[in-house]
Amino acid sequence: MESTTHHSVADTSLVFTRSDEQVQALLQRLHEVADLEALGALADWDQQTALPKGAYEARMHQMATLQGLVHERFTHPEIGSLLQKLSERVIQPEFTAADRGLVRQTLHSYNRATKLPRSLVEEQERVRAAGTEAWINARSNNDFATFAPWLTKTIAIQREIADRIGYAETRYDALLDATEPGLTTARVEELFAPVRKVSSDLLQRIQASGTDIDDSILQGTFSIEQQQILCEKILQVIGYDFNHGQLARSAHPFTTSFGSPLDARLTVRYSEQFLQSSLMAALHEGGHGLYEQGQSKSLMRTPLATGASMGMHESQSRLWENAIGRSEAFWTRHYAIVQELFPAQFKNVDVRAFVRALNKVQPSLIRVEADEVTYNLHIIIRFELEQAMVNGEIAVESLPGLWNAKYQEYLGITPPSDADGILQDIHWTSGFGYFPDYTLGNLYSAQIFATLHRLFPDMDERLKHGETGFILQWLRENMYALGTTYLPEDLIQRLTGEPGSPQYFIDYLTHKFTEIYDL
């Protein structure tokens, strides 16, 4: 357990040059926008954790008004003019890395935002708010038809956004660039090909191995109250700070950032039958939370006060969830917490069996609960469907069938219902282009994990003794504190000494599952 007290900023490169009038003027406008965006994040958090069922119509108006206003303030010509002037000046040595990051990141968003009219932004927000409500009901009633009109609207809006933003090769490029600056469809395809290959190969070998891991110990009846305590304890173990965060409950687990390290909240969902659902979600969202809480406070209320990209963000959720959270080393010490809270289920189960159960590979229906080998196949399915939707190659009514056909093709299983199929993710109320970031996150995660192994040759030993603080400290200093100061491609180079590559993930996956399944 470690404290995340926010010290004064050690790294002066992360302090803005407020003595410069243009920097100061830009920050003043960006602070206002960041505050409004934080309120939008709050409204979203509230919608998923507390909003009364009958209130969504009011919330939809509030969100549309807010997003319209954010857009109006952020696209103010004065911001454009300051960015233009500063772009030429910030390369000079008297400016800091934070100044340069601020101008780069803001310019990227500004150039996108100014291409979209306010009415489109408001419409997108209305569709997102009302579509979320429709999705919640459609999912619980297993009724795709009531969600279809909202998906149709989302597609139309996403196409219009892409066309207005512009793209070199394919419409989907314009959407990928929103959360992962510079990422293209071609690059995703290049990265996904070897990932698909290693996933499919490993899955085949595992299925052919005859080894069947027994994960029945993770099923049964687990009191929700006890699960909640377990999630809180494990979050404390990895250093998540409840003084600047909170753990709530929602239909779909998520992390909310409010544009400062002072407040980063998580949700999980609990299933009485499956312990893994909440526990692994807590570690996943906890990884996001650590990243947010670790930002330098000097960046707060600016566009730099979040992760370097969504892919980088996912790298940290996957690092803490999988590379650490599904390792025997980590549980060697902390498994006692699980045993204490659920003695009936685990008193006669050793840590080895527990961790093996956590790593059972089995094609399954739900992405967020998939094992590491099959996880990226879930992503590739969504990536292919999103492209087809954005390119207008697909009729919405035919989507459930296509979804099921792809699950049969990639994973050899067919969802028995749309609730467990196409309706499982919340993402398609917001837009497209985000799913590939999850796989990108897995790749970054493995590359960073390999670096940690190199830097700390005794890492496994220390994990076995219950230590994780040294990992968190290194990540904070070298990554979390920096927020969005550097582009993801620069950050991965700084962190690992080389450009991003899928090879580390391929090696990680092959090594880990060859060992577990004795291939």
Add this chain to the structure above:
Amino acid sequence: MESTTHHSVADTSLVFTRSDEQVQALLQRLHEVADLEALGALADWDQQTALPKGAYEARMHQMATLQGLVHERFTHPEIGSLLQKLSERVIQPEFTAADRGLVRQTLHSYNRATKLPRSLVEEQERVRAAGTEAWINARSNNDFATFAPWLTKTIAIQREIADRIGYAETRYDALLDATEPGLTTARVEELFAPVRKVSSDLLQRIQASGTDIDDSILQGTFSIEQQQILCEKILQVIGYDFNHGQLARSAHPFTTSFGSPLDARLTVRYSEQFLQSSLMAALHEGGHGLYEQGQSKSLMRTPLATGASMGMHESQSRLWENAIGRSEAFWTRHYAIVQELFPAQFKNVDVRAFVRALNKVQPSLIRVEADEVTYNLHIIIRFELEQAMVNGEIAVESLPGLWNAKYQEYLGITPPSDADGILQDIHWTSGFGYFPDYTLGNLYSAQIFATLHRLFPDMDERLKHGETGFILQWLRENMYALGTTYLPEDLIQRLTGEPGSPQYFIDYLTHKFTEIYDL
């Protein structure tokens, strides 16, 4: 239990004339402001129910930015110009009561708001947010000194606001007018004199009577989970609609309105030792909630989408809490819920004894838990201190002493600590002029209750049979649906057929407690 499904508006007088271009233009601007204010209400709700301890600095910035923006948008000259044009036109018969109310109410707020600079509004919001945080800590540490600087700032801001708004007789008038349009210090004094007299006289007679009500049954150990179920059940009994609301927990009970009948949330606080704390707070806040949920949906996202005034709002919380919620008639049927949830404590206690305990008169320290006889004495103390503060007649350091002296004078008791004394209420982080509305609420409440008795001569009988729906229905149709369409003085006339008068409260109090204490 009744449903609050929002029907289409039956009363066309509550529909705005949107076909009129000026009305439409005004509404468009006011919708935006209402949406932003709803987000401010959400941020406030969140601060008191969920915000992580270490996050208040971020929240303070968000609130200051939002309030500054609301002020900027609301004071836009176009609104002033539309109001001026419409003021002359809305008296014509083709306009509706809602149009006229909208122009009147907006003009009142507009004239106040345009007198205040944005910087002052932002500063007030920062002081409120940071002061709330300081108050929470000061109260739990019983340390007035750490709250004093924030109170000093509040006084300075309130004085500046009053001076900028202007007033005819005394500075405090300018503050009273904010929540109760047209109310003056002189009028409050005129109303409070007989209230003080009847309270003091009754208290003396009760203390001299030798009758001592045993309320020990309300003390003991009451599981918080069971209390929560009790609060929810009683709220359902009076018709509070959880589909458009929620019950949460906070340090100080309150109701949040989000500018529409679709979302009106309540909080209570639970004490394991005192059942009354949560139960009576639920009925009190439930009264506020019913008022909010009962508004005509046609008024949503406008300044008319709340109660007619704060005094009128308090009249409904006090009506449901006291006139109904502390009556034997109400509990005749519903006491079974209490007995079922707390059988050990109540199985051998009859309803009579339960209700007598709820009505025990005893000078006590905490306003929100005071009996009906002494309640207004708590208010008068605050009214006197607020005036002295605003007039600059008092040093902040001397306030705890003055507070205690007044408690001795009015109630014959001295708080053993500031936490149970001057630090008990959250209000002084927001400003002054609100407390008198509570007493005004008691007066309105008694007058409305007398009307209900006249209209429904069998009211007591029906209450004894568990019915409250007929009361709610009448209040909805004649009061709640109207929101702020009418001034409080016009509304009380419409509701009761005569102007507001303290006589009904005096009669109510005298009759009720003469009977209970057999005076």
